[in-house]
Amino acid sequence: MTQPPATPLPPPRERRRLRESKSLSQAQVAERVGVTRETVRSWEAGRSTPKGRKRTAYATFLASVEAEHAPAGTVAPPSLNSRSAGRHGSAPLTRSVEFVQPPVRTAEPVNCPHPTRPPKTAAEAFDRLYTHTAPALVRQTYLLTGRRTLARESVERAFQLAWQRWPEVAVDRDPAGWVRAAAHEYAMSPWHRLRPSHRRPEAPPADAADRALLDVLLSLPPAYRRTLLLYDGIGLGLPETAAETEATTPAAANRxxxxxxxxxxxxxxxxxxxxxxxxxxxxxxxxKLQAPKSTLVRTDGERRTRFWTRSAIAFTVLIIGTTALTLRTAPTRYEPVPAPGAVISGVPPQMGPGPLSQADKKLRATLRGSGRGGPHRLAPEAG
Incomplete structure (x- = not known):
């Protein structure tokens, strides 16, 4: 007797993405399907495959989640935690946690009839990556900086850099990780302290518990804060966390x-x-942090690139013009420098008039007085 075909299931990464789109933890999914949390974790990591009744229940759950997102025409976002399965071999910090991403409310629909088809253009691929990565990345960067404006700016600059280097990012093994690293590097730059806007503190979270947690996070050194966010927040493995923070694995573990x-x-x-x-x-x-649309990010990035390119061209033209003017006005032959003056013996030095003596003063007074009462001056007349 032939067995009925097994119920189809999406790939492991898509399973994780569907769960995160509903803001559900692995324990909540396990409770719905009727299995343990470790079993759901193994299914999402691809280490095992459900069978029988559990497979049917799991497939039904995933199909219901996918049906809710089907009318919007959105595309499956690349999981930020695709590398979390590697932490099971890292000791002594071996454990499995995942970052439960809030639902994306401002997802930009991709104009395609089949959401799973590959993108036809670079702009479409970039828009897909941005639409399903930027909202969660803004919230993660906010935990890293405690500033909403800086979090949005960091993500926007990171995606602008990704668009400039898209041929490199498109073939990267983890494009979302590439953008995340760029956003974190920009957000953690010490030069932001010099900005006038950073001298004024931003409004803290409304909840007292959230304020306390955020204050504790911001009190940590930047490297420790970033390591904690990547491992305990996003769910990267310890080697991946060490690589992204540019540290050794023991150093990342100590942090x-x-x-x-x-x-x-x-x-x-x-x-x-x-x-x-x-x-x-x-x-x-x-x-509730909102990210700008992907088209605006690409447009602003291209505008910024054109501005700096034109500035570099103008500066180069200025240097060339200054060099040409210098070559034009510079002397073409050697002109010797005049020799310094020398003292000649026997010639009295040239001196100016000195102070008047008593005799000179008396004569000056006589001449001035005689000019007033004397005869009129004689003027020659024509004959």
Missing amino acids: LLHAREAVAEKLPVLAKPERLHERLAELAGAE
Whole structure:
């Protein structure tokens, strides 16, 4: 007797993406399907495949989630946590957490009849990456900086840089990770301290617990804060976290441990990594940060590139013109420098009039007085 064909399932990365689009944790999905959280984690990592009744229940759940997003015409976003499966082999910080991304409310629909078809142009591929990565990345960068405007600006600059280097980003193994690293580097730049807008503190979160957590995060050193966000917030493995923060794996592990200790010291309720992950997800989801449209980002990036290109051309023309003018006005033959003056013996030095003596003063007074009462001057007349 032939067995009925197995219920089709989307790829592991698509399974994770569908769950994150509903802001569900792996434990919540496991409760709906009737399995353990480790089983759902294994399904999303591709290490195992559901069978029988569990496969049917899991496929039904994924199909219902996909049906909710089908009318909008959106495309499956690339998962930011596609590399989290590698952490299962990293000790002693081996554990599996995922960043529960809030639902994207401002997703820009891609004009295509089949959402799963490959993009035809570079602009369409860039728009897909931006639409499904930028909203979550803005919220993650806000946790890193504590400033809403800087978070949006960092993500926008990162995507502008990605559009300028799109041939390189398009073939990258993790384009979302490439953009995330660029956004974090820009957001953590120390030069932002010199900006006048950074001298005024931004409005804190409305909830007191969110304010306390954000204050603790901002009190950590930048490298520790970024390591904590990547590992406990986004869900990267320890080697990937070390590579993105440009540190060795032992150094990243030490930063993570010290950051957890600092958070647990000020907020004892977050001593467990699982609870810390949940609070980071809640804090990121509480901020309604909107990212500009992908077309505006591409347009602004191209405009910025044209501006700097024209500035470089104008500066080069100015240097060339200055050099040509210098060559035009410079002397074409050697002109010797006049020799310095020398003292000649026997010739009295040239001197100016000195002070008048008493005799000179008397004569001057006589001449001035005689000119007033003397005879009129004789003027020659024509004969």
